[in-house]
Amino acid sequence: MKKKQLIKKATPFLFISPWIIGFVLFTAGPLILSLIMSFFDWSIFGNPSLIGLDNYVEMFTQDPQFWKSLLLTLKYAAIFVPLNLGIALFLAMLISQSIRGVKVFRTIFYLPAVVSGVAISILWKWILNGDYGILNYLLSLIGIQGPKWLVDPAWALFAVILASAFGVGSMMLIFYADIKNIPIELYEAASLDGASPTGQFFRITLPIITPTILFNVITSMISAFQQLTLVMLLTEGGPLKSTYFYGMFVYNNAFEHHRLGYASANAWIMLIIILLLTSFVFKSSSAWVYYGTELKTAKGGKKK
Amino acid sequence: MKKVMRIVLVVALLAVTFISGCANNKQQGDNSGNKSNGDAKVKIRFASWSKDHLDKQKKLVNDFNASQDKIEVSLETYGDDYDTKITAGMGSKDAPDVMYMWNYPAFYNGLEPLDSYIDKEESGFKEKYYDALWAYNSIGNSVYGIPVGFSTHCLYYNKDLFDQAGIKYPTEEWTWDDLKAAAAAITEKCDGAKGFSYKLKADPYDYEMYLWSNGSGYVDKDGNLNGSINSNQSVEVLEFFQDMQKEGIAVATEGEGQDEMSSAKTAMFISGTWPIDTLKKAGLNFGIVEIPAFATSGQDSVSILSSSGVSISKDSSNKEAAWEFVKYWTGEELNKARIEYELPVLNSVVESEKLLDDEYRAPFYSMLKQSSGYTPTSFVIDHWSVLKDNLELSFERIFNPSTLEDVKTVLDEVAAK
Numbered sequence: 001m002k003k004k005q006l007i008k009k010a011t012p013f014l015f016i017s018p019w020i021i022g023f024v025l026f027t028a029g030p031l032i033l034s035l036i037m038s039f040f041d042w043s044i045f046g047n048p049s050l051i052g053l054d055n056y057v058e059m060f061t062q063d064p065q066f067w068k069s070l071l072l073t074l075k076y077a078a079i080f081v082p083l084n085l086g087i088a089l090f091l092a093m094l095i096s097q098s099i100r101g102v103k104v105f106r107t108i109f110y111l112p113a114v115v116s117g118v119a120i121s122i123l124w125k126w127i128l129n130g131d132y133g134i135l136n137y138l139l140s141l142i143g144i145q146g147p148k149w150l151v152d153p154a155w156a157l158f159a160v161i162l163a164s165a166f167g168v169g170s171m172m173l174i175f176y177a178d179i180k181n182i183p184i185e186l187y188e189a190a191s192l193d194g195a196s197p198t199g200q201f202f203r204i205t206l207p208i209i210t211p212t213i214l215f216n217v218i219t220s221m222i223s224a225f226q227q228l229t230l231v232m233l234l235t236e237g238g239p240l241k242s243t244y245f246y247g248m249f250v251y252n253n254a255f256e257h258h259r260l261g262y263a264s265a266n267a268w269i270m271l272i273i274i275l276l277l278t279s280f281v282f283k284s285s286s287a288w289v290y291y292g293t294e295l296k297t298a299k300g301g302k303k304k
Numbered sequence: 305m306k307k308v309m310r311i312v313l314v315v316a317l318l319a320v321t322f323i324s325g326c327a328n329n330k331q332q333g334d335n336s337g338n339k340s341n342g343d344a345k346v347k348i349r350f351a352s353w354s355k356d357h358l359d360k361q362k363k364l365v366n367d368f369n370a371s372q373d374k375i376e377v378s379l380e381t382y383g384d385d386y387d388t389k390i391t392a393g394m395g396s397k398d399a400p401d402v403m404y405m406w407n408y409p410a411f412y413n414g415l416e417p418l419d420s421y422i423d424k425e426e427s428g429f430k431e432k433y434y435d436a437l438w439a440y441n442s443i444g445n446s447v448y449g450i451p452v453g454f455s456t457h458c459l460y461y462n463k464d465l466f467d468q469a470g471i472k473y474p475t476e477e478w479t480w481d482d483l484k485a486a487a488a489a490i491t492e493k494c495d496g497a498k499g500f501s502y503k504l505k506a507d508p509y510d511y512e513m514y515l516w517s518n519g520s521g522y523v524d525k526d527g528n529l530n531g532s533i534n535s536n537q538s539v540e541v542l543e544f545f546q547d548m549q550k551e552g553i554a555v556a557t558e559g560e561g562q563d564e565m566s567s568a569k570t571a572m573f574i575s576g577t578w579p580i581d582t583l584k585k586a587g588l589n590f591g592i593v594e595i596p597a598f599a600t601s602g603q604d605s606v607s608i609l610s611s612s613g614v615s616i617s618k619d620s621s622n623k624e625a626a627w628e629f630v631k632y633w634t635g636e637e638l639n640k641a642r643i644e645y646e647l648p649v650l651n652s653v654v655e656s657e658k659l660l661d662d663e664y665r666a667p668f669y670s671m672l673k674q675s676s677g678y679t680p681t682s683f684v685i686d687h688w689s690v691l692k693d694n695l696e697l698s699f700e701r702i703f704n705p706s707t708l709e710d711v712k713t714v715l716d717e718v719a720a721k
Contacts, residue, residue: 007311014314018321044395045413046510151504151558152706238505239708255388257412257689260395304451 024152032266042261055265066266068241069249070273072157076245077224080161084220085213088168093201106176113169121205121233124163125150128234153242156235159241167223171216178212179205210289218278223276246270319690330519344623345376349400350633356581357645362363362639368632375625377402390414394617401503402629405449406612407442409682410689416616417446421627433649436676440611443683449613450634454608454647456671457513459483459596463589465571469493476597476670480544484573487553490571492550500548501570503554504703508695512680513608514541518598522681524694529691530684534715541598542702542711549705556703565590577647580664592667594674606678608670620652694718 013020038055042048059066061291085222095106112120127134129149139146149159181204190200228293231237237252250270354361358381365379380400382389387407393399394414405411422429430438437451461474469490474483489497508522515521520537523529532538548554557564566586572596583590597606614633616626632638638647640657647668648654659665682688684688698718701709 004307006309011314014318017318044391146706148558151704153704154706236505238700239704241697252693255391256693257687258391 030099037261038265038268040261044258053264069244069246073246080224081220084168088171091172096179106169110169112166117229120166121230128159151239153240156239156242178209182208207290214289319401346622348626348629349379350377350379351382351403352402353382355383376477377629380450394498395618399617401617401626404612404614408443410450412443412448415448416618419447439613440609449615450630451611451613451649452634454609454611454666457574457576458592458667459574461591463591465490465494474593476594477600480596481599483596491553498555498570500554501557501561501573502565506699508692510608513606516606516678518601527685530719534719539712592664593672594667604674675687
């Protein structure tokens with residue numbers, strides 16, 4: 001009988017063992033290895049030598065680019081997260097209306113998020129071209145002389161933010177799913193009491209979807225800090241390093257300057273920063289997130 | 305029995321999942337580090353960065369495989385991010401046996417020195433190649449790659465725009481002042497076109513040739529920046545380019561400059577051999593000539609060499625076989641076969657194919673002759689990647705139309721680092 005019991009207990013683990021092994025080999029293992037590497041002077045060639053905390057000390061005291069890239073990425077995240085959240089929420093509200101053809105719009109709004117990062121970069125490189133780009137052409141139709149988006153250091157960051165708005169589709173979908181779950185009784189009751197649509201939005205919709213907002217804030221914050229593909233292909237960190245995000249800083253340290261130990265240290269500092277910010281957001285969430293019980297009666301969002 | 309069946313099913317499922325995941329790895333494992341034992345073919349991995357001529361390259365590799373039965377070469381096409389992939393390969397001691405190479409200073413630690421292999425060949429092996437190329441394929445006194453192609457830089461000019469402005473075509477006697485005058489005239493007389501263009505993000509490796517042409521360089525022969533990068537001659541060069549932009553007769557291009565050239569937005573630009581195909585396809589009526597000289601320098605212009613070679617990985621377990629393939633790939637047959645897209649490096653091929661009479665190719669060979677005896681800074685100093693970063697940023701500060709910073713100030717900053 002012991003054997004049978006053992007097999008019974010072991011079977012679930014056997015089933016998930018491929019995933020566990022994959023996780024250990026490809027995620028946890030490299031994670032720990034990179035932590036170890038960050039204490040070494042580890043070049044691509046030659047032998048690594050243990051230097052303790054020297055990489056971290058160098059990063060904070062002798063490398064001005066570290067601070068520049070960090071502040072730049074923080075600035076980018078500070079603009080990107082609320083902007084994307086706003087756009088996603090706005091679009092989600094739009095597609096939760098019961099109008100004819102809303103399903104078509106749902107697909108159209110989600111489509112850009114499906115396109116690969118590389119394709120998006122190439123696309124936007126042409127749209128943002130100073131002389132032949134479509135964006136400047138459209139602006140010229142309303143009489144504005146568009147700047148050279150990818151050449152002028154003052155505008156390049158904004159150009160990257162613009163291009164990264166393409167990924168808003170997934171957040172929009174998550175918002176939409178949550179909005180759809182809000183029971184209509186709440187809206188009906190509110191409109192009976194004379195609440196305007198805006199009032200309904202701010203007093204009913206917004207509070208109820210705060211858990212989703214929390215989720216989206218955290219995930220988009222994490223992806224903002226890790227932004228690399230777009231910036232590498234669109235601007236290569238330029239012009240004049242005005243879009244030299246932290247991700248590029250780490251990548252270049254590893255593959256241009258061949259300093260794997262230093263790059264690992266960089267990556268771990270980014271991990272710690274994201275960890276701190278995320279836990280801060282979580283802590284603050286008790287103040288503004290409302291985990292009400294959901295009444296599952298009729299489906300659907302707003303119905304006029 | 306039911307329980308036994310369930311267990312068998314679980315184990316079978318797991319086994320299938322694992323095997324299908326590991327099958328690919330096994331194949332790759334077989335290819336690298338195979339030991340030759342009598343009948344079995346030695347397998348060599350060959351990495352190329354070509355994007356446009358893959359079919360031709362595949363055919364040449366297949367021809368080699370078919371011509372003998374001791375070595376089998378598999379072509380790996382890396383395309384973009386070639387350097388990153390080679391870096392990753394070398395870092396994991398899994399670099400391809402044979403690979404295209406241009407960035408010797410960065411990668412020579414992972415390459416096999418080839419002097420001993422060359423010495424075993426018939427005498428006169430090195431002399432078959434253009435002399436200037438060996439310096440670009442070696443570090444110190446060791447050769448790390450056999451030259452397979454090269455490009456110098458020349459001046460391209462749009463014949464139609466020159467005709468329109470009524471100016472004579474550039475010749476090899478031209479100075480930069482002549483070019484400036486022609487650029488000014490073309491900008492004036494041809495609507496919507498600028499006389500000259502250069503890259504906004506000037507490649508520091510390439511750009512050193514302008515400093516050489518004016519008698520200076522990034523560093524002196526001991527590797528010191530101060531007094532070289534910020535010498536009067538260096539400042540003069542950069543200011544010359546910057547002034548052309550300020551006066552509106554030149555434009556700093558976001559990309560390589562080929563697009564502006566093919567759409568006749570600029571009349572002249574300087575580049576290697578790569579745009580020739582694109583410009584021909586665009587139907588442009590263009591000519592190529594040597595780069596102008598700086599009038600006050602008292603010397604001919606000098607060009608940077610972008611030389612590519614094939615190298616052998618230090619960690620390869622089949623170096624002899626790899627050497628056989630390297631000889632094939634850099635031999636006469638293949639120099640001829642690649643003539644459409646790669647300038648031959650063997651003296652004999654240049655003669656037999658009469659390349660010095662070809663109007664599109666001859667200027668590159670004459671620039672090659674004018675450019676021997678110069679070693680790029682990347683081969684001289686240790687931390688080229690850091691200097692390159694600084695230079696890139698500095699050039700941007702000087703050439704970006706939104707900044708156009710003072711040249712002497714910027715260069716002094718570079719020298720101070």
